[in-house]
Amino acid sequence: MKASAPGITLKTVAAKAGLGRSTVGLILNGRGDELGIPAETQAKVHKVAANLGYRPNSLALGLAGKKTQTIGLILPSGPFYPQNLMPQDISLRLHRRGYQTYLVDSLQDPDVMLESLKEMATRRVDGICFHMKLPIPPKVREALNQFPATVLISNIPIPRTDFRAHVIYLDMVPAIDDIVDHFVQTGRRRPMIVTSVNDAMTNLEKIGPFRDALRRQGLDASEEGTIFGVNAGIPRDSDYYTVFRDAFEAQRLEDRDFDALFCTCDEAAVAAIRYLTEKGRRVPDDVAVVGLNNTPMIQGYKPSIASISWNHVEAFDLIEARMVERLKKPDAVPGYDEAPLKFIRRESAG
Amino acid sequence: MKASAPGITLKTVAAKAGLGRSTVGLILNGRGDELGIPAETQAKVHKVAANLGYRPNSLALGLAGKKTQTIGLILPSGPFYPQNLMPQDISLRLHRRGYQTYLVDSLQDPDVMLESLKEMATRRVDGICFHMKLPIPPKVREALNQFPATVLISNIPIPRTDFRAHVIYLDMVPAIDDIVDHFVQTGRRRPMIVTSVNDAMTNLEKIGPFRDALRRQGLDASEEGTIFGVNAGIPRDSDYYTVFRDAFEAQRLEDRDFDALFCTCDEAAVAAIRYLTEKGRRVPDDVAVVGLNNTPMIQGYKPSIASISWNHVEAFDLIEARMVERLKKPDAVPGYDEAPLKFIRRESAG
DNA sequence: GTGAAAGCGCTAACAG
DNA sequence: CTGTTAGCGCTTTCAC
Numbered sequence: 225m226k227a228s229a230p231g232i233t234l235k236t237v238a239a240k241a242g243l244g245r246s247t248v249g250l251i252l253n254g255r256g257d258e259l260g261i262p263a264e265t266q267a268k269v270h271k272v273a274a275n276l277g278y279r280p281n282s283l284a285l286g287l288a289g290k291k292t293q294t295i296g297l298i299l300p301s302g303p304f305y306p307q308n309l310m311p312q313d314i315s316l317r318l319h320r321r322g323y324q325t326y327l328v329d330s331l332q333d334p335d336v337m338l339e340s341l342k343e344m345a346t347r348r349v350d351g352i353c354f355h356m357k358l359p360i361p362p363k364v365r366e367a368l369n370q371f372p373a374t375v376l377i378s379n380i381p382i383p384r385t386d387f388r389a390h391v392i393y394l395d396m397v398p399a400i401d402d403i404v405d406h407f408v409q410t411g412r413r414r415p416m417i418v419t420s421v422n423d424a425m426t427n428l429e430k431i432g433p434f435r436d437a438l439r440r441q442g443l444d445a446s447e448e449g450t451i452f453g454v455n456a457g458i459p460r461d462s463d464y465y466t467v468f469r470d471a472f473e474a475q476r477l478e479d480r481d482f483d484a485l486f487c488t489c490d491e492a493a494v495a496a497i498r499y500l501t502e503k504g505r506r507v508p509d510d511v512a513v514v515g516l517n518n519t520p521m522i523q524g525y526k527p528s529i530a531s532i533s534w535n536h537v538e539a540f541d542l543i544e545a546r547m548v549e550r551l552k553k554p555d556a557v558p559g560y561d562e563a564p565l566k567f568i569r570r571e572s573a574g
Numbered sequence: 575m576k577a578s579a580p581g582i583t584l585k586t587v588a589a590k591a592g593l594g595r596s597t598v599g600l601i602l603n604g605r606g607d608e609l610g611i612p613a614e615t616q617a618k619v620h621k622v623a624a625n626l627g628y629r630p631n632s633l634a635l636g637l638a639g640k641k642t643q644t645i646g647l648i649l650p651s652g653p654f655y656p657q658n659l660m661p662q663d664i665s666l667r668l669h670r671r672g673y674q675t676y677l678v679d680s681l682q683d684p685d686v687m688l689e690s691l692k693e694m695a696t697r698r699v700d701g702i703c704f705h706m707k708l709p710i711p712p713k714v715r716e717a718l719n720q721f722p723a724t725v726l727i728s729n730i731p732i733p734r735t736d737f738r739a740h741v742i743y744l745d746m747v748p749a750i751d752d753i754v755d756h757f758v759q760t761g762r763r764r765p766m767i768v769t770s771v772n773d774a775m776t777n778l779e780k781i782g783p784f785r786d787a788l789r790r791q792g793l794d795a796s797e798e799g800t801i802f803g804v805n806a807g808i809p810r811d812s813d814y815y816t817v818f819r820d821a822f823e824a825q826r827l828e829d830r831d832f833d834a835l836f837c838t839c840d841e842a843a844v845a846a847i848r849y850l851t852e853k854g855r856r857v858p859d860d861v862a863v864v865g866l867n868n869t870p871m872i873q874g875y876k877p878s879i880a881s882i883s884w885n886h887v888e889a890f891d892l893i894e895a896r897m898v899e900r901l902k903k904p905d906a907v908p909g910y911d912e913a914p915l916k917f918i919r920r921e922s923a924g
Numbered sequence: 925g926t927g928a929a930a931g932c933g934c935t936a937a938c939a940g
Numbered sequence: 941c942t943g944t945t946a947g948c949g950c951t952t953t954c955a956c
Contacts, residue, residue: 233933244943249935260941282697283636284933287948292633297677301662308658309812312651315661316679324693327647327677329666343674347632461887462659465870494874520815521871524844537811583949594927599951611925634949637932 232278241272248273252280286348294324295547296344298337299355301329303462304489305519306536314353317544323350330354334361341367351375351551353543354389357429373550375543379429388558390546392539395564397433399532400486402567403514404437407484410574412512413443415484418468418492421453430488430516452480454492468495478503483511490515490522493529497572508574518568527571539563582626591622598623602630636698644674645897646694648687649705651679653812654839655869656886664703667894673700680704684711691717701725701901703893704739707779723900725893729779738908740896742889745914747783749882750836752917753864754787757834760924762862763793765834768818768842771803780838780866802830804842818845828853833861840865840872843879847922858924868918877921889913 237252238245248269250259256266272278286292295318299310315325326349328340337354341364344352351373359380360368365387368374374389376382382391407415417434419427431451438445454471468491477499487493493515497507505511507527515522518533542561550558587602588595598619600609606616622628636642645668649660665675676699678690691714694702701723709730710718715737718724724739726732732741757765767784769777781801788795804821818841827849837843843865847857855861857877865872868883892911900908 235933245933246935246944247942249933250942253935262941265941277692279692279696281637281933282693283633283642284948285935286633287631287637287932287950288934288936289948290935299662301666303655303659305653306811308662309653311661311665311677312649312658312679315677316651316681319678324676324678324697326674327661327665328669328674329662331666342629343632346629347674461656463870465874469874491871494871498874498876519871520813521841521844521869524815524819524848524875526848526876585949595949596928596951597926599949600926603951609925615925631949634932635951637934637948638950638952639932640951 232276233281234278237269237273237276237278240276241269243269252278291350292348293322294326294347294349295351295353296326296328296340296347296349297353298328298330298340298344299353300332300357303464304491304517306517306534309536310355310540313540314543317540318353318547321544321548330356332357334364337364338367341370345370351547353377353547372554373547375547375550377539377543382560384560390550390558390560392542392546392561392563394534394539395562396429396532399565399567400430400433401437403486403532403573404434404441406567406569406573407512408441408443410512412484414449414482415443415486415512416450416452416480416482417486417488418452418454418496419488420458420467421455422457427488430486434486449481452477452482452485464489464491465495468492469499472496472499478505485511485513487513487515490517490519490529490531493531493572494522494525497525497527497529508572512574513572514567515572523570525572530570530573531568532565533568534565535563582628583631584628587619587623587626587628590626591619593619602628641700642698643672644676644697644699645701645703646676646678646690646697646699647703648678648680648690648694649703650682650707653814654841654867656867656884659886660705660890663890664893667890668703668897671894671898680706682707684714687714688717691720695720701897703727703897722904723897725897725900727889727893732910734910740900740908740910742892742896742911742913744884744889745912746779746882749915749917750780750783751787753836753882753923754784754791754793756917756919756923757862758791758793760862762834764799764832765793765836765862766800766802766830766832767836767838768802768804768846769838770808770817771805772807777838780836784836799831802827802832802835814839814841815845818842819849822846822849828855835861835863837863837865840867840869840879840881843881843922844872844875847875847877847879858922862924863922864917865922873920875922880920880923881918882915883918884915885913 234245234249238248251261251266251269252273297314311327318325330337352371353375355377357379369388376389377392379394381393417431435445435450456467456471459467485496487496493513497513500507500511507513515529515531518531522529522531584595584599588598601611601616601619602623647664661677668675680687702721703725705727707729719738726739727742729744731743767781785795785800804818806817806821809817835846837846843863847863850857850861857863865879865881868881872879872881
């Protein structure tokens, strides 16, 4: 008994059942009753098909104009929780809905996105799930619009003009405001943001709101005073902890003037706390530290680490639901959801 | 200028160029010179195609018997570093090699695997990258064998009999031996393994070698004495830290008799250290603790946490290389690689 | 040098 | 009730 499909076509089944291929096709597609085909014949066909392990060739189905039951997942890579759960999680959810998923790394590069979208079009995917952290170039938006169903996850607000996608906005601004408010209320006067310079493009959505918040509070919001740009490459093995720790040493974090630190990932926060402690600065007494992503393990630190949390389960639920909606009614007016992130206060923030 | 493919077919290009479709097809496939088609004609066709943004329909290509340039990634989901890097990483590597990838969560369930493999066959993938932590059921092996190229990543040794896949074995045994040796050499006498009971299936590859090592050292290797089974479900948001911490409280870890702990994930190690410390047990003085996965952040703990490390960059390199090899020469005799994990000693282990 | 024809596996009219 | 036909977009073989 050969494993399955390759070789076994409708023709094979038809021959074995002594019927025409289209008859068999119709029966296998459940349209037998509708056409008044005898139950016996149908049962026989089903049995033969099952015995042979028949499975329709997906490529042929797609070519013949049916849906491909395929969705493209175009996501930026990233080793950070909870974003690193996204490919498998969304993939699994859609799989349960009867879809297969292509996984593509957008690399946050518009050219790659454009190329990937073309490739997905070529493969006739039924929908696209697209995660974008930066403003969407017009060409990319245009390319997205060609798909029957698309769900867009964005870390920045999206102008809805002329956009066929359902948008889910992961809003970080309120959380950052809360952090700065907290800093001020607990007597901090010189907050600083720690961020990777090479990653600066993707961190604009954090730096901007942070400095806005400082300004609003009447604190120094100058670039020199508030940004600690970590000058290091993206580690090949995604060991951001080491990258940050090394950078703190190389760039002498301790020489800067600050009493509060907002780190753009929890790995940086862990590294900062350890480094500062070694240099004799107490956390949170001398320096308040807040991370980002709310990686579960940071709860176990001493001190436990404050962070920004993305309610990812809720967001994933939303993505799944919206995708299914769009798939069902591609012509419905696309909607807009907001999924605000939250500041989680813990010991390190004082 | 419409975005791309849908609508633009070979026919369109042929019409615009004033030629037959097959001629155009041949030219676009670079067989123009070979057939003695005038350079001018060829240039013109290429230009027309480019202007129209022509892209061959992948489904049609596949149907017509060409390779699909598609690979199925059948992986167990998992929130743990570095396994959580795998989907995106492998996907990106293969993408750079000109392939698109289907991502499928095997859920470590043979039925799901079988079903997924059939689905992949139906889609005529060129190859399969399969990660398996447990013994491979015969049916799954058989199903795997139907693909022209498959690379199998396994956490347990694989009998090579009659197997068309290239195998990459992630060997954890030496690392576990090293841990137990270390425990003994530093005077520990009652080591215990902490593992999720619901996950027990996937943890056999750790429990077995651990008890074997204890036995070899002449220590108690009884099930009751050496296994602390965490009785909790898999958290929906993958927050294993909380699951373990709560379980330690509920099951009163402190009542067990042990002086060394091998935790089957770093999250458990973090939780254990914090919990034990709160109960007045010092780490490593009273209890040695070792985690698993070498999550970067654990370096920043106080004490820094010992762990088992998988050289994942090397492993990913291997996966990519082997997959490309198999894709090129499906008929070559499949090979076998070993990628042993390593014990990384840090403060928590004493 | 270029076009016509068959076939990949399936669906969807349309006949019988 | 069942078989025939055309067509999806492409490759490939074979005539003109």
